[in-house]
Amino acid sequence: MNFLNLLSEIEQVDPEVYDRLDSRRRVFKHLSGVGQKLSAAALPLFVGAVFNKAYGQTSGGQTVLDVLNFALKLEYLEMYFYRQNAGLQGRVSAINYLALFTFADDETKHVAFLRSTIAALGGTPIADPTAAQFDYSGARISSTNTAGPFGDWRTNPATYLALAQTFEDLGVRAYKGAAPQLMANKTVLTAALGIHGVEARHASHIRSMRRGGINSSNPSPSVPAAPYSALPKSWISGTDNGGAGGGTTLSAYTTPVYGAGVGTSFPADDNVVQGGVTLSGSSLPNASGFPAAAFSEAFDEGLDVATVSTIARLFTVATSTLF
Known part of the structure; x- marks a missing residue:
């Protein structure tokens, strides 16, 4: 050995x-x-x-099957979101609309894979929550609980893509956070990291769509502009000013996606400490002049189940106990 x-x-x-x-x-x-x-x-x-x-003590008592069923919940959230894109037809470029269908197909395949894997391992996949369990308007914490701040998500491309970025960035962090808990099954770990890679590509593409403009046939001709809420980079930079809703009334929904989780193993996305070493232009040779964001961008930070659940719950109906 x-x-x-x-x-x-x-x-x-x-x-x-x-x-x-x-x-x-x-x-x-x-x-x-x-x-x-x-x-x-x-x-x-x-x-x-x-x-x-x-x-042994980092999984919170979760088994491989627990992790996979939690991932399945997130995949359902994304799958039903992307399936409801008909209202965007004619409001975005043809190539951008096709991309959304591709994402929906990917998420459907992820759901099927997770269900079959859980069953093959002797577990029971969660019941299909159906689209009725989700409220992508965010009404769950709305003061009226009837219309959330993303109320026009079905027909407003800007709102739709802001939500898409939020869900994809959350999914990437969730898979990264769960990876150590799948160490006991290398085959499952490899497959889960494959899904993680697909989610990361989705996130990057959506960011380029937002930056390039909804009607552009070239998703990313524009230059990213700080603070990155409206014109994001194709990857997370620091905490992205709270993501797609940063600096607005939507920040309560999007900012936690990039923040710290529970425990020291889940720092915020602007973390620059890796392996106990603080990365900076002054601490590394030949790296002078690089901003802190450059170092945080080089690493992905995972997020724990409890924090991911709290965020995902915002996009379910008030009676849902899915998350």
């Missing part, structure tokens, strides 16, 4: 693996004496104990 290669592979998915185990220096200090103290037969037990310390 090449333990160092194993750590390196896990670090690709979970850069905080050393922090979960112990400090990097102490990990290698412990490993330096492993060969002298343990027989080959005992080494797997040692490795198991190490990773139990790293991940």
Whole structure:
């Protein structure tokens, strides 16, 4: 067993693996004496104990099936959102409208994959919540509880794409946050990270659509402009000024998507501390002059189930207990 290669592979998915185990220096200090103290037969037990310390207490009691069923809830939220795009026909360019259909097809495939995977693992997929469980206007926390601030989402392309960016960015962070909990099943982990990659591409494309203009046949001819709420980069920069609703009355819905979650393992998207090292132009060689945003943009930050649920719940009907 090449333990160092194993750590390196896990670090690709979970850069905080050393922090979960112990400090990097102490990990290698412990490993330096492993060969002298343990027989080959005992080494797997040692490795198991190490990773139990790293991940045994981070899942909040969730199993692989729990994680997959939670992901399924998010996929339903996105699938039913993208399926309801008929009101945008003629209001956006043909290429942008086609992209929305592609996203709907992707999300439908994600739902089917997760359901079949859960069943194959001996679990029971959640019941289809149906579109009736979701209220994309955000009426759940509206003062009147009858019409939310995104009330024109079916026919206003700007509102629709603002919501799409919010859901996709949330989904990307949710998958990243759940990845360590899927370590026990490498096949499932690989597939989940594949979905994570698709969601990230969706997010990037939607950002370019918002930046380029709803009627543009070229999604991203415009230059991103700070604070990025209206003309975002194709990736998250810092906390994106609260996302698509930043600086407006919609910020209560979108800002938490980019904020910190519960616990130190889920920092906000403007985090510049990786592996215990604060990344800055002064702390890294040949990096002087780079702003803090450049360092935060280089890393994706995961988000925990509780925080993701709180955000997603805003887009369900008042009687829903889905999240």
